[in-house]
Every structure is written in C-alpha cells, then in structure tokens.
Amino acid sequence: MVGLDIQGLVVRRGSANILDGVDLHIPCGGTVVVVGESGAGKTTLLKAIDLLISPAEGVMSINGLKYWEGQRVLVRPEAIRGDIGFVFQEINLVPHLTALENIELRAKVIAGRSRVSAEMSDLLSALDLVGKEQRYPDELSGGEAQRVAIARALVSAPRLLLLDEITSALDVLNQERVLASLKKARELYPEISLLAVTHLSSFSESIGGRILRLEAGRLFD
Ligand SMILES: Nc1ncnc2c1ncn2[C@@H]1O[C@H](COP(=O)(O)OP(=O)(O)O)[C@@H](O)[C@H]1O
Ligand SMILES: [Mg+2]
Known part of the structure; x- marks a missing residue:
C-alpha cells in the first residue's frame, strides 16, 4: 500500500496505554x-511513527516498506529517518548554526539517499527564507524559525511529513505565513503524505485534508 499505513498501534507509559x-x-x-x-x-x-519512542504493539509501513512490527524495528533507523520529516512543537534549531547550516546539516546526515531533493534555492524561496540564510536562530522570529524547521524537515525529500x-x-x-509557506513548499513534493496534529480547530480548517479526533488513545472520524 502506498503512503503511510499503521495498524493496531499501542504505546504504553507505565501501565497506561497512551x-x-x-x-x-x-x-x-x-x-x-x-x-x-x-x-x-x-x-x-x-x-x-518516527521511532523516537518504541511502540508496544502494531505494524507501520511507508510505501509498502514495513519498518516496525510488534516491538521491533525492521530496517536501519537511519533508513526510515530520511523518509520521515518531523517539525517539532518547540522550535529546536541548533543555536550555533545559521539557518542554512541547520538545513544543510540534515541534508548531510541523510546523504547517500538516492532520492533527489528539490533545489535548496526553490525550498528557501517557497518558505520565504531568501535573505535569511545567514541568520542564527536567535536572529529569527518565531515564524521564520519554524519555516527553517520546515525546510530542514523537507530537505531529505521525505515520504512523510509530521507536524x-x-x-x-x-x-x-x-500562523498564516507559516501555513502559506507550507503550502508552497509542499508543491515541490507532490507525493508527500502529511500528518499534522493540533489542538487548534483554526489550523485544521486552513490546512485542509481529512480531520480525525484522537480520544482515549484511538482515532475517530
Ligand atoms: N516522557 C513521558 N513520560 C511519561 N508520560 C508521558 C511522557 N510524555 C507524555 N506523557 C504522557 O502521555 C500522555 C500524552 O502526552 P502527549 O502525547 O504529549 O499529548 P499531547 O501531545 O496530545 O498533548 C499524557 O498523559 C502525558 O502526560
Ligand atoms: Mg503535544
């Protein structure tokens, strides 16, 4: 099956199933x-999904490549990391690297991938970061920093983007600028699957797509 497929995912913390x-x-x-x-x-x-924590049960695959089953990772974690881009809630750029270096660092970490990323200049321009490349994170506004984080997540041409x-x-x-930039950046990667989580209904309305509720550890339409 193409795209992201998850079945029966269980994550435990202590005795509770989150x-x-x-x-x-x-x-x-x-x-x-x-x-x-x-x-x-x-x-x-x-x-x-990004294997930053280990599920207790379930099967996960991306484009038919099963990478997690039960309590086991089935591929090298580095292999799957390149396929998944993650933009975290708390902005976590490396403080002593410029905006461009933050993006390039990830490109280097996942070097050797056969997939070709969009040109860096196209990515920077879609995310409205032209002219901001040499700034350090503390010289960026929150919105700019978050756009750098989106560029960093996309530079590996992942199959799945987690927001x-x-x-x-x-x-x-x-908020509006980040969403508009995200839309433009996504046009560079038409095949990408996108999974966004939010507690803001305004966000879910402006990004489009299918909306699911997470309640009592399960997803509902
Ligand atoms: N590192 C952790 N150790 C133990 N419990 C955690 C940890 N992180 C989150 N939790 C618990 O897991 C539940 C879900 O947390 P989280 O996924 O962060 O929720 P959300 O992102 O929807 O606000 C909460 O009850 C939280 O207290
Ligand atoms: Mg959260």
Whole structure:
C-alpha cells in the first residue's frame, strides 16, 4: 500500500496505554489532521511513527516498506529517518548554526539517499527564507524559525511529513505565513503524505485534508 499505513498501534507509559490501537492510512499526497486535547497523545503518536519512542504493539509501513512490527524495528533507523520529516512543537534549531547550516546539516546526515531533493534555492524561496540564510536562530522570529524547521524537515525529500502543533506558539499573522509557506513548499513534493496534529480547530480548517479526533488513545472520524 502506498503512503503511510499503521495498524493496531499501542504505546504504553507505565501501565497506561497512551495509544490504544491506532489505525491510520494516509495515501501519497494525502493530508490528515489529528485534533485532540492537550494530553490526548498527539505528540506521542508522531514520535512513535518516527521511532523516537518504541511502540508496544502494531505494524507501520511507508510505501509498502514495513519498518516496525510488534516491538521491533525492521530496517536501519537511519533508513526510515530520511523518509520521515518531523517539525517539532518547540522550535529546536541548533543555536550555533545559521539557518542554512541547520538545513544543510540534515541534508548531510541523510546523504547517500538516492532520492533527489528539490533545489535548496526553490525550498528557501517557497518558505520565504531568501535573505535569511545567514541568520542564527536567535536572529529569527518565531515564524521564520519554524519555516527553517520546515525546510530542514523537507530537505531529505521525505515520504512523510509530521507536524506537531507548528503554529501554536505563533501570533495570527505568523500562523498564516507559516501555513502559506507550507503550502508552497509542499508543491515541490507532490507525493508527500502529511500528518499534522493540533489542538487548534483554526489550523485544521486552513490546512485542509481529512480531520480525525484522537480520544482515549484511538482515532475517530
Ligand atoms: N516522557 C513521558 N513520560 C511519561 N508520560 C508521558 C511522557 N510524555 C507524555 N506523557 C504522557 O502521555 C500522555 C500524552 O502526552 P502527549 O502525547 O504529549 O499529548 P499531547 O501531545 O496530545 O498533548 C499524557 O498523559 C502525558 O502526560
Ligand atoms: Mg503535544
């Protein structure tokens, strides 16, 4: 099956099941927005997909490549990292690297991939970062820093882009700019599947796609 496919995902913390049997399919080029209250497990879901935490049960595959089953990773984690871009809620650029160096660092880490990324200049221009390349993170506004983080996630030409509340720390003007830039950047990668989580209904409306609720560890239409 093309795109992201998840079946029966369970994540435990102590004795509680934070995720309790999540099924999710996002086709290539598809968008899913997961809404849920604070503490519902939205970040846990994204981290489990990116293998930043280990699920207790479930099967996950991207474009038919099964990379997690039960409690085991089935591919080299580095192999799957290049296929998944992650934009975190808290902006986490490397402080002593410029905007461009932050983006290039990821490109280097996943070097050797056979897939070709969009030209860096196209990516910077789609994300409205031209002229900001040499700035350090503390010289960027929150919105600019988040756009750098999106460029960093996309530079590996991932198959799946995970967005964790990327606009919740921004004012309304910057929220709109980030979403407009995201839309342009995405046109460079028409095949990418996108999974965004948010507690803001305004975000889910403006990004489009299918909206699911995360409640009691499961996804609902
Ligand atoms: N590192 C952790 N250790 C233990 N429990 C955690 C940890 N991170 C999150 N949790 C718990 O997991 C649940 C889901 O958290 P999270 O995925 O961050 O929710 P959301 O992103 O929807 O706000 C919460 O009950 C939270 O307290
Ligand atoms: Mg969260």
